[in-house]
Amino acid sequence: MSNINSTKGPDWTSTEKAFFRFLFIYFILQAIPVSTDFFKTVSGFNWLKISYGDIFNLSRLSAKFIPGPDNFLNWAIILVIALLGSVLWPRSTYKNVDYDKLYYWLRVVVRYRLAIGIIGYGFIKFFPLQAPFPSISNLNTSYGDFTDWKIFSMSLGITPGYEAFLGGIEILAGLLLFFRQTATIGAIIILIFTGNVFISNLAYQGGEYVYASYLISFALFVLWFDAQRIYKLISLEQPTEPNRFKPLFTVQTQKIRLILKSVIIFFFVFLYGFKTYSGLHHDPYQFPKAGGLAGAAGIYDVTEFKINGQVRPYNPADPIRWKDVVFERWATISIRSNRPVRIDSANYEQLFAQDKDRNYELAGSGGRHYYSYVIDTVHKTLLLENKNVHYKTERLTLSYSRPDTSTIVLSGLNEKRDTIHVVLNRIDKKYPLKMSRRKALKL
Amino acid sequence: MSEHKQHDTSNIAREVAIKPWSKSKKFGFRVLFIFLLAMCIPFSGNWYKNVFTLDWSRPHYRDLYDIARFQPSFVSLFVGQRNRDITDSPGAEAGAEKSKKKPKTAQKISSERGDQAGRQTGLPQKRNFLLDYLDWGIALLIGVIGALIWTIFDRKSKSYHVLYYWIRVVVRYRAGIGIIGFGFTKLFPTQMPYPSLGLLNSNFGDFTAQKVYWLSVGIVPWYQVFGGVVEILAGVLLFFRKTTTFGAILLVAALGDITFVNYAYDGGVHVYAFYFVVLGFFLAADDFPKLYNLLILERYTVPFRIYPDLSQPALKYTRIGLKALTFIIFFGVMTYTEVINFKYDPYKQPSTAGLKVLRGNYRVTEFKINGQNIPYNPLDSVRWQEATFENWTTLTFRVNRPVLIDPSNGGGSPMRDIQRTFEISGVAGGQRAFHYYADTVDHVLYLQDKNVMALRGKRKEAGKKTPETDNWISQAAWQHIGNEKEMIDKRAWSTRRDREFAEKQPVTKRNRMVLKYDTADGNRVILSGLNEHKDSIYVVLDRYQRQYILPKSSLNAGKY
16 A cells, blocks of 8 residues: 655654654554463354353453463563564664554554453443342342452442443443544543543452553553644644644555454444343343242241251351351352351453353352252252352252242251251342332331 | 744634624623523522631631532522532431421422422432422523623623633632532542441441442542542642643543432432533533544644733732632642541541440340340341441441431531431441440440431321420439530531530430440440330340451541
């Protein structure tokens, strides 16, 4: 493609060139997900039945040399490579490149990478999946028994409308980045929005602060292109020259450009948007999908508790006795007792397809032990398995009977192979969050 | 090329300055001018009363906060509505339990709003989207009428560049001061307190939406500080011409979010938050066409604005003096009073230290009522389940019996600890919170329910007359208890505090208990006496250590 510009930008000084060479290598490396995760994610794709989880995981990839969660050390490595590269560059055959043109294309790469990243998070909020309404177990856990990150997520989860609003802002910012003229506005929105996300992550001890800084650094780069112009026009109130550089395309390259742009927008906006929408209705990712015991969902008082034939009466200080039991709509049972819980914590976003990996309900939460279960309807038995990674081996085998709709009797072996017999009675629990907000509440 | 452009520039600017405005533009400006003035000038008597009675030698943070905090309130001018805290939720009025008789007109308005019944029983008001903004509508009406009159008398003016400058100054300072007042209560985090023991022990599902939001910020004081910094930064940027637009954009973004939060979580401050969005949008809007031209159309852009000449010494020094005064009051004095408030008298938390020996989480080991022992059962509707003595003068306990929830956000600006209800407002699950005066000589606690809603549901008791003189605490006991006004650190005493304590308190019906406490070291506490139903109770409390997963606050308000 040729590049004949009617007006060229001001000439580049050698310092600017040197600095640019560094930024060029740095951002290209940051933008391309050079990591084993990339191949894992892409090879895991079922291209015929692609899920929103796949697209999300793809949108969240960044260069990674150190396995595990995001780490600023990866940045340091890229920084060193970029420094070396920018020193070597002037000695190569590429020393006389058109810097305006290169800047343009670098900004294109950064814009698109940023747009995809921000839209990735946008849709799982716009269709409120990321922070779902708290489960029955979560509603019946003491406030002090959560990590602050979990409270943040649940507090957002109680207002799906607000969550959708936040997602809408992210999507809007992403869409603005797909176009040269509006990219700066998108970057400003992201700086304010993701700046807040970054601080929230630090304050609530979330695990996304590295990724948030990643998006912020990209947004700063996009904004920098126009920052001086804006300062000159708004603060100094002086006449200001706009961007004069426009890439010129031949008919052929224009076609390729349009096709590429359409494919990216189709994949990350339309397909992803549609998939998250249907995901909200068919398979929200935070909670398991498999259904629980029919008609059992609710919280139950432990009316009777026998262990090895010995009755243990109500006693708030009892170290063993169960206090209450929750049956979720899906196949999870949670038991509140005085037995301490080592926290299973996941504070950054991963989308899991398998029920056993979906640990949102217990992540960052104490006070209760969470069990997934399998129902054997023939023998009327529940096979419970502790979901917490620290108690992976715990199994309970309990036969169940349901004398009436509000009573469940469980008996069998607990995690220590002691015989237990438990009578559960459903509590008609009411939650202010689920009731009219315009009436006086007597609860 | 550039010389040519320069030439162009001055020409363009001159042309724009001379060019007369169209009739509709002039009319539009007049409406906007008067409307914005009506929005930015305080019209309530209380505002002026506060300013002119302010004792600068013994200030209280609320004195300054009240200067910064107002919005158009024409309706209240006509119907004499009580000047309630606009940063508080609608239900707070009921919570503040002032049952002043309102003029008939007020009742009419109330019933028009469809909340008369609600007010009488202290229920949250029904919200009507448009009626919330009634005062703005009146401001706009004043703008239109004013503009019509203005148009009749002013036939000469071709344009209003200078007036436009001045209305921008008014709006800049109004928004700047207002948001700084808001921001300081976050900078020294007192607006959203860290949850007390009673709140930490409550289930997540037992809170109202509003409570969930307030607490979610309260648990991360440093984030609250950050929020304060953003708000104050937006305010500071508004004080300078060069940075006004950036401040306005920040203001619109931050307060737009807060507006949405208030709608989503029933925060009740949506109108006041949106007020700043409108002001910020007005300030930033001026630059939008220029930015559109520069960034989106990618055209050469010439900014244009006319500034009045303020180079005359008199004008110059007036300007500098006023600006300096704003900074001294809203940064200097404000910082001082907010630090004092944070350290000794955090306004949503009771500020009197509770009995040192009685603090922490307690299990209710034994509970007797009228001599009859009641064993522990989580479903029992009489027995206390668990109790806490907070750092301040509050006893909380949980009983499995429903109670009307206090719908306020526990805010307002009361001086008396009993009216600071953050620890109980918006909490269900049978949680009770009682304020106590402690007679440490005779070892008696005089307890009063902090939730005034608790008695409202009961029709029979509501019929009883409250005695004019309230002597449930004997003079001798008062001698032992002392004067609440002087129980906080001396540095936090203020004229405002004196004034409020000197006011005669209306007698409020509350649940009351008088309990003797008996303890050696606080690990086992025996409470005995009469409960709120005049039944004799005997309660044995045993302290236990509870490990919370939620990280402790590293920024604790108050001195206990």
